Amino acid sequence: MAKAERPDSPPLDTEGHAAPSAPPPDLPTGPEVIASYVKTLPLKPGVYRMYDDKGDVLYVGKAKKLKNRVSSYAKSGGHTNRIALMISLTRSMEFVITATETEALLLEANLIKRLKPRFNIILRDDKSFPYILIKRDHAAPQLKKHRGSRKVKGDYFGPFASAGAVNHTLNTLQKAFLLRTCSDSVYEGRTRPCMLYQIKRCAAPCVGYVDEERYGELVSEANEFLRGRSNALRERLQSEMEEASDALDFEKAARLRDRLRAIAAVTTQQGINPEGVDDADVIAVQQEGGRTCVQIFFFRAGQNWGNRALYPKHEADATPEQVLTAFIAQFYEDKPAPSLILTSHVAEQSELLEEALSLRAGHSVEIRMPLRGGKKALVASAQQNAREALGRQLAETRSQTQLLSGVAKVFELDGPPERIEVYDNSHIQGTNALGAMIVAGPEGFEKSSYRKFNMKGDDAATNDDFAMMQAMLRRRFVRLPKERDEGAAVPDLLLIDGGKGQLSSVLEVMAELGVDDVPVVAVAKGPDRDAGREVFHQAGKPPLKLPMNDPVLYYLQRLRDEAHRFAITGHRAKRSKQMRENPLDEIGGIGASRKSALLKHFGSARAVSRANVADLEAVDGVSKALAQKIYDHFHD
Secondary structure, eight states: OBOOOOSSOOOBOTTSSBOOBOOOTTOOSTHHHHHHHHTTOOSSOEEEEEEOTTSOEEEEEEESSHHHHHHHHHSSSOOOHHHHHHHHHOOEEEEEEOSSHHHHHHHHHHHHHHHOOTTSOBOOOOSOOOEEEEEOSSSSOEEEEEOSOOOSSEEEEOOOSSHHHHHHHHHHHHHHHOOOOSOHHHHHHOSSOOHHHHTTSOOOGGGTSSOHHHHHHHHHHHHHHHTTOHHHHHHHHHHHHHHHHHTTOHHHHHHHHHHHHHHHHHHHOOSSOOTTOSSEEEEEEEEETTEEEEEEEEEETTEEEEEEEEOOBOOTTOOHHHHHHHHHHHHTTSSOOOSEEEESSOOTTHHHHHHHHHHHHTSOOEEEOOOSHHHHHHHHHHHHHHHHHHHHHHHHHHHHHHHHHHHHHHTTOSSOOSOEEEEEEEEETTEEEEEEEEEEETTEEOGGGOEEEEOOTTTSOTTOHHHHHHHHHHHHHTTHHHHHHTTOOOOSEEEEESOHHHHHHHHHHHHHTTOOSSOEEEEEOOGGGOTTOOEEEETTSOOBOOOTTOHHHHHHHHHHHHHHHHHHHHHHHHHHHHHHOOGGGGSTTOOHHHHHHHHHHHSSHHHHHHOOHHHHHTSTTOOHHHHHHHHHHHHO
16 A cells, blocks of 8 residues: 655654645645645545644545545535535645555545544444354363454354344353353363253363363354354254154253254244345435434344444435445444345445455455345335334434423523533442443433543542542543543533532532533432432532422433442442452463462462462472462462
């Protein structure tokens, strides 16, 4: 991939891309700035970025011939209002020349997803899609749910629309193929089979109840099933069951019968009949009121693996075809595309998209809008789901707008708040203390903005709720001046869980940090902690109670309860992690096998901590140097 060169070649940033090029001096903004770049651009494919006067990316685009595309922006007139505004804001540009237009499309999708430019159609997806992983870095492969990058060695199957869809399939796979789901450390420490073996959901390879060869066959069968080759597998199991029955081995026949039932269950309990569709995604676009819903259904191995509604961000003049094209390019930027993508509209430059997705996935990909038959029915069903989901979203948005206007009226704000931050904390007698911040706005809860604060003894008195809240707010608002300078979203209203005392402690911190323009409201629980009898406290105003049936009261209760849920969930996870931790894990040189040997020899980590060097050295795999290291760890 080559970069466009100008006589004064721009410096490279840390990622190897050219930094925003400064326009020649004394040039006005807009088309003439863009025209200054055209002279040096080649008639080659590539990607361009447009920047405003602050250096923020306005737009990322690709072109088959960079010179022709960029010169079109330099012409006056003929542009939509959105494009005209984008051109007027442009102060500098950056270019990357690529070998092919396909390569330019891939780079464009990557940059849009990462930089989120103002004038591009952006896929807003703050949560990765889950996969099923058969982890193969162990002699006994593990079956597990997986999110994130694919760094672990193994076979990945998905994406699934939700964690619930994955859990349902995992549950069935356990019954059908008896694969282990425990972690490697738990596996190494087993001396007898766990409950999953007792309820016939694991073959217990940890204790040798199944040999490595037979367990490998179970793994291969699960792999076949997840790749859509379930018919041949069922025929083989049916044959084995009949042979076992003829040989009067009824116990084996019953096990095979249960496995066949489990396999049948996962292929029949589907929301939409995927007949004739083995490996495909069905994508439908619905637009209304300037908003767009993209509904996507996942079909893999002849099974429906769920659906997800997504709401891309775009300008009001974006067409369904444009949204669909941008969605496909960005959605598959970090996940392999299936062999077939069925769509409700004709995607722009579909042949180029197919080529790019095929290159990335390593197999041919076809994008098609079906006109008849079962595939057309699948798209129609997805379209109906998109229509209903968008209707609900628009209704919720209208309701949300009314509620935010009500909040502004109740607390005498200047206008409906765009960003509400709600704070709560959770601990048990000061242990595992954790603070939580949730964010809400016109589009509901903004979960990508949620934040947890790990509270430690040197940060706050973790058994003092007032001190914890002060420490949390201090850590949050010490960054506010910088955020304002950078144009980041700042809160229009703060809600805290507590009464007058909590409000006073928070206002003390806000005054200390010089934050005097963010309204703060404390939500105190009513008598006997009854919902609906809350009292709201504000500085310089008398306590306020809202009528029991006031929608604003219900909305504020939802915000408080969400903050409480987030804090409690984080606290429990923190406490659970601490309970699972073993002091032996902190010692370098002790892996799963040595930890298992130490625990078998001494019975517990506490007994290991009390042992002398000679006793430690007597354990298999523990050298004299390691024994001294273990002893020193517990006695320094």
